[in-house]
């Protein structure tokens with residue numbers, strides 16, 4: 001079983017390994033988690049992003065949820081903001097689409113246009 | 122909603138929107154009493170009594186043009202269809218307590234679902250909010266307090282990949298243990 005004692009070890013290791021960066025230097029992934037978004041499947045999408053980012057050990061990515069994006073028919077909605085870039089809005093997301101967004105957009109900097117709000121309209 | 126854990130996530134978003142700094146969730150599954158209940162208590166901004174009435178009965182409040190939400194009515198319907206109910210009490214400036222009761226074995230009760238997924242997203246998204254989560258199933262229970270974890274972590278964020286993975290595993294293992302823990306090295 002994982003225990004709180006592991007956390008202490010992780011803290012030490014993390015402090016040794018990485019210089020803690022400020023959030024504004026990094027990538028931000030924001031998942032819409034209002035009632036509509038949740039009903040449409042936003043939670044597994046967020047958890048898939050977390051898993052993918054953790055698996056690739058991407059240090060500079062902050063994944064958060066927000067209670068208020070709100071365009072029911074396009075949920076789940078995810079916004080991705082790269083440093084010094086325009087926000088990209090992905091719509092009708094699913095856990096299956098997440099790996100591609102992480103690999104192409106977050107790691108390589110090329111938005112996956114076929115999943116974006118522009119393609120859906 | 123397909124799972125009660127999704128209702129819980131949605132209702133906890135209300136506490137966050139109300140600027141709570143402490144949100145406490147207790148989920149109790151009591152097969153003997155044939156009930157599943159949960160309570161969410163926050164120290165957010167609260168609501169005046171008229172609002173509590175309106176939020177609980179959005180379709181009978183007549184001609185207010187104010188937009189009313191769906192989250193609480195959905196939860197209410199989900200509880201009532203299992204012979205249960207919900208309770209909402211709030212004090213302006215102090216906080217809100219909402220609880221829901223379900224018939225455990227009722228055919229229309231949604232499964233509790235992925236509580237680990239619900240808590241993981243909340244804890245890593247809202248690092249400046251303290252969450253206390255307690256889950257009991259019969260005689261088994263566990264409690265998680267983010268304050269306690271943060272004291273160990275110091276400046277290290279919950280969204281550090283390693284911490285996130287640890288938290289994910291911690292939640293999954295503890296949830297599984299409640300149900301007899303068919304996780305790898307179970308010794309229950």
Ligand SMILES: Nc1ncnc2c1ncn2[C@@H]1O[C@H](COP(=O)(O)OP(=O)(O)O)[C@@H](O)[C@H]1O
Pocket residue numbers: 035132135136139163165166167168176189190191192193194216217
């Ligand atoms: N914990 C809370 N603290 C303060 N106000 C709340 C809380 N929960 C609900 N409310 C109020 O009740 C309203 C209705 O909630 P809800 O049914 O979840 O719909 P929504 O969140 O979409 O507005 C909220 O907009 C808010 O004003």
Ligand SMILES: [Mg+2]
Pocket residue numbers: 035131132134135190192193
């Ligand atoms: Mg709500």
